[in-house]
Amino acid sequence: MNTITLQEPFRALFYTPFYAAIARGDFAAAGVDVTLITVGEPDRAVANLLSGAAHMAWSGPMRVIRDHAANPDSPLVSFGAVVMKDPFLLVGRGPKPGFTLRDLRTHSLGVVSEVPTPWWCLQRDLLEAGIDPAALETVQGRTMAENADAVAAGTLGLAQVFEPFATMAEAKGCAVWHAQADRGPTSYTAFYATRAILAERRPAILGMIRGLASMQRWLQGSDAATIAATVAPFFAGMDRATLEGGIARYRKLGLWAPTPFFPRDAYESLEASMLRAGAIPAAPGYDACIDNAVVQEALG
Numbered sequence: 411m412n413t414i415t416l417q418e419p420f421r422a423l424f425y426t427p428f429y430a431a432i433a434r435g436d437f438a439a440a441g442v443d444v445t446l447i448t449v450g451e452p453d454r455a456v457a458n459l460l461s462g463a464a465h466m467a468w469s470g471p472m473r474v475i476r477d478h479a480a481n482p483d484s485p486l487v488s489f490g491a492v493v494m495k496d497p498f499l500l501v502g503r504g505p506k507p508g509f510t511l512r513d514l515r516t517h518s519l520g521v522v523s524e525v526p527t528p529w530w531c532l533q534r535d536l537l538e539a540g541i542d543p544a545a546l547e548t549v550q551g552r553t554m555a556e557n558a559d560a561v562a563a564g565t566l567g568l569a570q571v572f573e574p575f576a577t578m579a580e581a582k583g584c585a586v587w588h589a590q591a592d593r594g595p596t597s598y599t600a601f602y603a604t605r606a607i608l609a610e611r612r613p614a615i616l617g618m619i620r621g622l623a624s625m626q627r628w629l630q631g632s633d634a635a636t637i638a639a640t641v642a643p644f645f646a647g648m649d650r651a652t653l654e655g656g657i658a659r660y661r662k663l664g665l666w667a668p669t670p671f672f673p674r675d676a677y678e679s680l681e682a683s684m685l686r687a688g689a690i691p692a693a694p695g696y697d698a699c700i701d702n703a704v705v706q707e708a709l710g
Contacts, residue, residue, distance in 0.1 A: 412614035413443045417464040419455055420448065421644065423573040423656045424497035425599065427666050428468055429644040430625050430637060437621035442614050456486065459604055465611060466603040466618070468492065471699065472527050474602050475681055478694035485604040489701040490622050491667040493599035494676045496590035497660065498528040499576045502568045503561055509587040511539045517567030518547040520557030527598070527680070528570055528590065530687040535593055537686060558584070573656030574648060580655075591663040595676035596683070608704060619708035622670050630668055634658035670705045 414437075418425065431437055437444045447464060449455045456473055458464045477484040502509075502517070514536070522528045533543045549557065549566060557569035562582040571579070576586050590596075601618065608615055629637065638654040645653055660666065667673075677696045684690045 411438075411441055411443045412611070412617055413445070414466060414611070414614050414618060415445045415447060415464045416618075417447045417449050417455060417458060417467040419467070419469045420450065423645070423653070424493055424660060424665060425468065426637065426641050426657060426660070427492050427622075427625055427629055429641040430629060431621055433640050433643065434625060434628065436625045436628075437618060439624065440617035440621040442617040442621060444618075459486070459602075459607075465607050466601055466615070468599055468601055470525075470527050470680075471597045471600055471602070471677065472530075472680060472684060472689070474699045475684060475694060476690055478698050479690035479692055482694070482698075485606060486602055486699075487605055487608065487701045488597075488600045488602045488699055489608075489672060489704050490601035490619055490670040491597070491672040491676070492601075492622070492670075493665055494595055494597055494667040494673060495663060495665045496528065496531055496593065496596045496598060497572045497665055498522065498532070498570055498590045499572065499586045500568045500588040500590075501558060501561055501571055501576050501579045501584050502587045503564060503584050505585040506587045511536055511541060511588065514546055514568070515541065518549060520549045520552060520560060520566050520569040522554060522570045523551050524554065526689065527683075528572075530689055531590060531593070531596060531680070531683045532570065534683040534686045535590070573659060574652045576659070577652050577655040581652075586659075589663055591665060594679070595673055596679040597672070597676040598680075600672060605701075608701065615704060616708040619670050619705055623709055626666070626668055626670065629666060634661055637661075670709070672700045672702050672705070674700075 471488045474486045554571040558579045560566035634657045
């Protein structure tokens with residue numbers, strides 16, 4: 411059997427497909443023995459790949475885009491689409507039917523501090539709605555949990571969070587006012603590795619893609635309760651109702667890709683948000699950062 415050391419940046423509910431593939435044995439059935447490690451500090455993930463501490467990782471394609479923008483000879487490449495819509499949500503106190511992003515001009519917003527991508531993407535949405543993000547009242551530097559608690563306490567207008575914080579906030583009288591997934595395709599999570607590893611460990615990489623595809627077929631046909639039961643061991647501290655509620659919301663939003671083929675429009679949406687936010691000086695482009703040929707080889 412082929413072996414792969416696979417790293418996750420941190421434990422998160424929107425990464426459910428990866429946990430499902432491990433729990434179901436999809437990678438093992440495709441001939442790959444996977445060792446999962448948690449890097450803890452997402453910015454260290456690239457260093458681990460370059461040093462050989464991990465063979466491949468899952469994370470936002472933004473890391474590959476950023477590396478290519480800084481170094482046109484970057485060895486990194488993304489492949490195997492998994493999360494192709496934005497998992498972040500704007501949560502306010504009580505329901506707010508008819509809410510639009512223009513309404514943010516009259517509410518304070520707690521911005522995600524743990525990762526940069528959701529704020530980059532929301533800034534582009536705001537600009538396209540004719541709103542200057544710099545003119546908004548934002549709270550920076552607090553955690554999602556802290557911001558969600560502040561909304562529930564009535565001391566903050568909205569919080570930008572992912573699941574399970576939204577479902578947990580609902581239990582405290584809050585509601586989701588806006589889903590960033592509503593903008594449409596945006597690439598948020600895929601596998602990535604160095605091109606050298608793609609060549610050196612080709613059989614294992616092809617097996618990982620086949621295992622991913624098998625899981626995706628199952629995921630598309632399974633309900634939230636079944637999915638939650640499958641991945642529950644990865645979320646030992648989370649009650650089943652919260653886990654199932656978060657998964658149900660993400661399924662309804664169409665967060666998870668149906669196949670490993672990486673859609674160009676999802677990539678270009680993320681790259682455009684990064685450019686607009688000043689996160690990269692230039693766009694390296696889809697062909698430099700994405701490898702769909704390895705997926706085609708794996709799946710035929």
